[in-house]
Amino acid sequence: MEITAQAGTTDTVRTYETPEGIELQLRLAGPIVRACAWAIDLAIRMVAYGLILGVGSFFGGIGTALILIGFFLIEWFYPVFFEIRTGATPGKRAMGLVVINDNGTPISFSASVIRNLVRAADFLPLLYGVGLLVMLANRDFQRLGDMAAGTLVVYRDEEEKRGELPDVVSKPPPPGLTVDELRFFIEFAERSEKLTPERRWELANLLQSVTGEENQDAVNRLWSYAKWLTRGR
Secondary structure, eight states: OOEEEOTTSOTTEEEEEOTTSOEEEEEBOOHHHHHHHHHHHHHHHHHHHHHHHHHHGGGHHHHHHHHHHHHHHHHHHHHHHHHHHHSSOHHHHHTTEEEEETTSSBOOHHHHHHHHHTHHHHHTTTTTHHHHHHHHHSTTOOOHHHHHHTEEEEEOOOOOOOOOOOSOOOOOOOTTOOHHHHHHHHHHHHHGGGSOHHHHHHHHHTTHHHHSOOHHHHHHHHHHHHHHHTTTO
């Protein structure tokens, strides 16, 4: 795995070359836009803190415990909740950012937990002082949490309008597949409504070694893979 600066472009663009020779361009997000995203998330959390204080005050002594638990969950799991669902907190989404693994894949639950637990060190001594210094000294704008988790914060590329995916439960595809195979899952799902059931079965059965299914069961399995790869779009 290697991410390099692309020759002839700004040094905030990184090119990741997959083992299959396909290049992915990642536009890194710098400190200013990330600070704006953090400010938006802080405002949202402050509103949530206020609501918790208001509700907790009605429960007397036990209310204090509820308030502390609520504060803890929001402070540490607010970013994790949104990152594993959509790749970005509301603040990052508002600024057009997304958190990904440093190989270009969607962020995993463990990576999200690690990068957010290390926020305590990045925040020192005040307002992410350590995190800012580390980001400025790092060519990929990674704070300590990103370095520990192997993640990047990049701009979310605007997607061209594509076909709707079938309404199925998302499932991760098997490991070891090529980028072309993963891309086929998405294209197949997007084009399915234009195909006859027989043609869907025929195409899906070509990947029976991957899905372990045939006919409509194979079609459903490919749709589930596409749903996972596109985060349920």
